[in-house]
Amino acid sequence: MKHTQRSTQQPLSRRGLLGMASAGAGAAALAACGGPSVGGDDGGGGGDEDATDYSDIEPATEIAFWSSHPGGSKDVEAELLKQFTEKTGITVNHVTAGSNYEEIAQRFQTAQAAKDDLPAVVVLSDVWWFRYYINGNIAPLDPLIEQLDIEISDYRETLVEDYQYEDKQWALPYGRSTPLFYYNKDHFAAAGLEDRAPETWQEFEEWAPKLTQGEVAYMYPDLAGYAGWTLQNVLWGQGTAWSDEWTMTCTDPTTIEAMQWVQDSVYSNGWAQVSSSDSADTFAAGVCSATIASTGSLIGVLEAASFEVGVGFLPAGPVDGPVCPTGGAGLGIPAEISPEEQLAGAMLIQFMGEAESTVAFSGATGYMPVRKSADISELLEKTPQIQTAIDQLEVARTQDYARVFLPGADQEMANSVGTILTAEGDVEDALTDLQATLEEIYSSQVEPKLS
Amino acid sequence: MSRTATPEKTAGGATPEKTVESKHPRRPRTSRRSRRDALVFLALALPNITLIALFTYRPLLTNIYYSMLDWTLGSTSAAFIGLDNYKEFFTSSAGLTSLRITIIFTLVTVGGSMLLGLLLALALNSKIPGVTIARSAAFAPYVLSGVGVGLVWLFIFDPSFGVLAYFLRMIGLSSPQWVLDPDMALIMVMVVYIWKNLGYCAIVYLGGLQSLPTDVLQAASLDGAGPVRRFWTISLPLLSPTTFFLLITTMLNSLQAFDLLRIMTPTGRGTNALIFESYLQAFGGYSRAGYSAAISVVLFVMLIVITVVQIRYVEKKVHYA
Structure with a gap:
């Protein structure tokens, strides 16, 4: 008895071919549905074409608030939301949408792509809000501010200005921070140094050889998320920056010189290292005598450190002018939700920004009170170091466009600084590569979307 | 037009040799x-x-479609750019570096897991007291959460206050910058990945070892073959189906390794294997969804090719008992 393969293999019939073609076309059509529209406009500039009139709109009775709970603020946020519900009758679904700014951005962007499940209010960081703006993901707050009569003039100007573009307000400050100079008072005393932060980096360079009580005198913050942010301090002190608005200045001789000084502090002079984890933790463990970390780490450092912690302004450089960048997160409203939800979301932003709310938030986290009228006496009694952070705001400036407005620029800066500080790479080569990358990001991803 | 009827069995079960024409058929x-x-x-x-x-x-096809778009994640519009994302990946130093890291990571972790797993299996195959507990302990890391494992090992590798740095200091050495130095970061994640997965290889190999025909091994022993000779000439060839199975599964797993890499090296410097690079491009700050999709497609094609090659060529060298 013979069995051949022919009995099971049928030649492809015309019907079969047509069926397969239909299935293929169906699959392709299925694959193409959903996602972005192809060949349309660039979608840039935020959803502000027809400004909504909120005067006749009733706020939604239930909204969602997406937060990453900056500075370990989950409990204080929950308490504030409870107060908000009691005050307004609006129920707030408090959603942990990520454990950091990147994760919440990931979820927010994915929700944009799915066009579903968007919150009424979202926490957005300094490096993310502009991307939401150019993608049209967030609504301008101006009509809502006007409708609810939010007292913008009572917010700290620098923090409000961070979210302005094209004469519109795209978010309002929430968990706002600046970098702060932390020093170990015990180490400084043992080294015979004054109980204060150095006024300039040159001064600290002179002090560093005496600071031998820890493993190293100074710890640069870990690269991820901090290199691009905190090194603006060194660059600005030298009279340069990552960029001058949209012109990248990484290869300016002054920038190269400044970054060479940073590299020398690690390799040639050996008084600094780069932290492989959160430098605030490393500092609190007594590994280094000084570091720069966010004001948002202040409460955690004070609780964890077994020594007396001193804080001060960031050291300046030879060039006069502000050397402290702002940072942290604000609150924004998605463009694609209903006006009712937007109005309720704006009411929540207004409440979270009220003087009492911002003091409660600051007391729990170490972030700065964003309102000038906030009564911080009780806060200062408990944590007097916060005053330094607030005072430093007067000499803070908004960040370089390159860091906060270019997608992925912060990661590229971290990589470049990593090459310089951890692989002793050539400074000029690393910065030349960085400049080219940043220019490419600008020309391909940002410039086409700017009006 | 005539049709050939389906051959039917007779009562005795035999199939009629002759086919029948079906005029008024059933x-x-x-x-x-x-x-x-x-x-x-x-x-x-x-x-x-x-x-x-x-x-x-559907996601696979959608991903292929997205890979041909210049699409910023979060944007409602995109531009069709054909194969430009693929061109960029295969011509940019970043893309080729990611490919190189993927190959190194896969070869080292597959080779390391299988080799150490086999040695561990040989040790666990012996009749020693407490071997059951040892087997459970060896397998335990495999079922642990990659996130938890990554966080614990980060503490161990910490150059300032990690256990490893402590022991290195005891012998007068300083700790490398495991996370910051890209080369050391790759070594670090490979070590942890092998540690986590070698229990799986060990248990599978152990099963293979315990199913080897004892009569063949006893005969070889009677013929004077020592343990090493028996292993190389009998056990190892007879384990080839197990080795083949492990080769496919560990390679596919290694190519898709993500959790440890993401937790231990969030920036991906030196550890951005393809799947991690795909994540970083879409969600790590760049928001390049189209380019990220193209990297995923490259990985998908690699997985398909490797699997086909293994099944068609490597399996031919497998001895099935």
């Missing part, structure tokens, strides 16, 4: 039965086929 009954069979088949298979089509093939 075609309708056969056809009805075929239709009924087809309906039963569809009733049973359709739910699964639908689910697979929706949740496997």
